[in-house]
Amino acid sequence: MNGEPSPPLMTVDLATFLCCLRELLQPRPPFAHSRVYADRQLIQRAGVYHGGYLLATAGGTSTVSVYDGLDASGEPIDSFSVAASTPERHIYERGIVLQKGLFVDLGSNVSAFTAYYDPVPRERG
Numbered sequence: 745m746n747g748e749p750s751p752p753l754m755t756v757d758l759a760t761f762l763c764c765l766r767e768l769l770q771p772r773p774p775f776a777h778s779r780v781y782a783d784r785q786l787i788q789r790a791g792v793y794h795g796g797y798l799l800a801t802a803g804g805t806s807t808v809s810v811y812d813g814l815d816a817s818g819e820p821i822d823s824f825s826v827a828a829s830t831p832e833r834h835i836y837e838r839g840i841v842l843q844k845g846l847f848v849d850l851g852s853n854v855s856a857f858t859a860y861y862d863p864v865p866r867e868r869g
Contacts, residue, residue, distance in 0.1 A: 775862055792839035797831065799826075800827065803853045807824060
């Protein structure tokens with residue numbers, strides 16, 4: 745095009761790989777987390793959902809639904825259903841990218857639910 749040779753493909757791929765590797769090796773602060781006591785929106789914009797922890801009461805089966813959105817009409821991204829007095833943990837190390845926000849819908853018999861998230865958005869992938 746302008747008469748200059750382009751760099752070899754292998755060099756470009758190696759540079760990209762090293763850049764990504766450096767990013768992955770950077771120390772990362774722990775995820776933000778919030779204890780949820782009632783149906784609630786935790787993030788009002790794009791972000792990353794990393795999972796949750798549910799503990800059911802002794803009263804019976806407990807359920808929790810997690811949505812990418814402003815309310816329970818958003819896109820479902822995670823759900824929990826556990827027997828009485830039983831815990832369940834879902835952890836997504838790379839996370840689930842949120843486009844609209846993070847909303848948690850608690851069912852009945854929830855003793856404790858904690859959501860783990862990163863309020864800083866990132867690209868899908």
